[in-house]
Amino acid sequence: MNDYDDEDTAAVRLLQALIRNACVNTGEPDSGDEWKSVETLGEYLGVPGVVVEPAPGRQSVVYRIPGTTPGAPALALVPHLDVVPANVSGWSCDPFAADIREGYVWGRGALDMLNITAAMAVVFKQYLDGDVPPLPGDLVLAAVADEEAGGRLGAGHLVEHEWPLVACDFLLTEVAAPTFHRTPDPSLPVTVGEKGPGWRQIHAVGTPSHASQPFGSDNALLALADATVRLGTTPTPVSIDDGWNSFVDALGLPGDLANALKDPDRVDDAIEELALTEPALARWAHACTHMTVAPTMMQAGTKANTIADTATLSVDIRVLPGQSQDDVDAHIRKAMGEFLADRIEIEPIVVGPATRSDAAGSLWEAIADASEQHIGTRTLVPMMIPVATDARFFRQRGVTAYGVGWFDDDTNLADIIGMFHGNDERVSVTSVNRSVTFLESVLRNFGIRTAG
Numbered sequence: 265m266n267d268y269d270d271e272d273t274a275a276v277r278l279l280q281a282l283i284r285n286a287c288v289n290t291g292e293p294d295s296g297d298e299w300k301s302v303e304t305l306g307e308y309l310g311v312p313g314v315v316v317e318p319a320p321g322r323q324s325v326v327y328r329i330p331g332t333t334p335g336a337p338a339l340a341l342v343p344h345l346d347v348v349p350a351n352v353s354g355w356s357c358d359p360f361a362a363d364i365r366e367g368y369v370w371g372r373g374a375l376d377m378l379n380i381t382a383a384m385a386v387v388f389k390q391y392l393d394g395d396v397p398p399l400p401g402d403l404v405l406a407a408v409a410d411e412e413a414g415g416r417l418g419a420g421h422l423v424e425h426e427w428p429l430v431a432c433d434f435l436l437t438e439v440a441a442p443t444f445h446r447t448p449d450p451s452l453p454v455t456v457g458e459k460g461p462g463w464r465q466i467h468a469v470g471t472p473s474h475a476s477q478p479f480g481s482d483n484a485l486l487a488l489a490d491a492t493v494r495l496g497t498t499p500t501p502v503s504i505d506d507g508w509n510s511f512v513d514a515l516g517l518p519g520d521l522a523n524a525l526k527d528p529d530r531v532d533d534a535i536e537e538l539a540l541t542e543p544a545l546a547r548w549a550h551a552c553t554h555m556t557v558a559p560t561m562m563q564a565g566t567k568a569n570t571i572a573d574t575a576t577l578s579v580d581i582r583v584l585p586g587q588s589q590d591d592v593d594a595h596i597r598k599a600m601g602e603f604l605a606d607r608i609e610i611e612p613i614v615v616g617p618a619t620r621s622d623a624a625g626s627l628w629e630a631i632a633d634a635s636e637q638h639i640g641t642r643t644l645v646p647m648m649i650p651v652a653t654d655a656r657f658f659r660q661r662g663v664t665a666y667g668v669g670w671f672d673d674d675t676n677l678a679d680i681i682g683m684f685h686g687n688d689e690r691v692s693v694t695s696v697n698r699s700v701t702f703l704e705s706v707l708r709n710f711g712i713r714t715a716g
């Protein structure tokens with residue numbers, strides 16, 4: 265007997281199996297072991313897909329169902345299989361047991377993003393088995409490795425080296441967010457874009473000498489420590505656009521606070537105020553309205569009794585649409601001041617633009633159709649996210665990429681933000697099943713809207 269016979273629970277069971285596979289991506293090439301979940305998906309779907317394995321064990325799997333109408337747009341479902349590590353000491357349960365308690369599936373990946381991975385596989389299987397009419401264009405399922413460490417061994421590899429396998433016009437991936445209920449009418453957030461990386465290393469150079477006589481010494485570590493504090497505390501450039509304004513309106517915050525969040529001159533005060541009651545939302549709001557600059561790692565010197573002649577700082581910097589890499593360097597120089605800026609060298613490490621898809625077109629309308637049907641509103645809220653996802657690889661190829669799901673009515677955005685990569689990550693059984701229902705409708709509506 266097959267574990268997945270009961271249709272009502274197929275997605276939940278698949279989610280549990282994926283969590284238990286513990287495809288933990290530490291960032292090391294030999295972690296992840298996504299082959300385990302590729303095997304699980306193959307068993308569930310009943311046929312093997314095309315497996316791509318750029319490093320041992322780092323498997324992604326691609327399935328493609330041909331469409332019925334030549335030239336009709338192709339839709340890809342691109343969930344990831346890996347998860348971030350879990351520190352057991354912070355959890356109230358085993359993060360890889362995937363037990364169901366109080367109506368929730370508990371475990372690492374329950375929200376990021378194995379819930380949607382499972383839901384997408386369940387919906388895809390209906391097309392694979394011929395239970396529903398095929399779409400006009402191709403339907404692709406690409407379940408990928410390595411999203412949590414930048415995607416170079418997963419979606420990035422597929423887009424760069426295996427494009428014919430994953431070629432598509434429209435795409436669904438993360439992040440799915442819960443419906444907003446605080447305004448008189450509900451609205452559904454849909455992820456349309458994400459910030460771009462502007463990671464830098466900052467190098468300072470000094471002169472080595474005996475640390476027993478520091479007077480007048482040229483210490484690279486002191487210069488870099490000063491630079492670090494300046495970088496970490498200097499206010500960063502603000503960028504507020506219509507997308508942010510409509511997102512704030514949909515949050516249903518008190519009028520004064522909402523207006524301040526939309527005002528470049530008052531946004532920082534508004535974030536401080538929001539932090540008093542909703543710290544997770546405040547961090548999110550800050551990231552969605554500012555270039556963010558976070559010093560993360562420092563290396564310096566060679567020996568405890570030698571004045572440091574080199575020091576290097578790593579800085580995680582992320583840019584919004586309209587903020588360039590030149591803006592990043594200009595901000596760094598300004599934060600340092602002229603004297604320090606002349607002593608350091610700035611080296612780009614990981615760079616890329618912010619990416620954003622238009623909130624319009626056949627997939628957007630298909631999502632609105634589904635929202636009207638299940639949530640009772642066609643109001644979709646285009647959402648920018650501060651984190652990187654696999655969507656960026658596809659957007660850079662001109663693909664329209666969104667993240668969407670349907671959660672139970674008790675879950676709010678702040679809950680989700682807090683649990684991503686956090687302790688006691690969990691998703692309700694209701695939310696998993698709702699996402700299946702919702703995605704079923706999105707695909708059906710997309711088929712109707714793209715038919716000849």
Ligand SMILES: [Zn+2]
Pocket residue numbers: 344376377411438
């Ligand atoms: Zn994710």
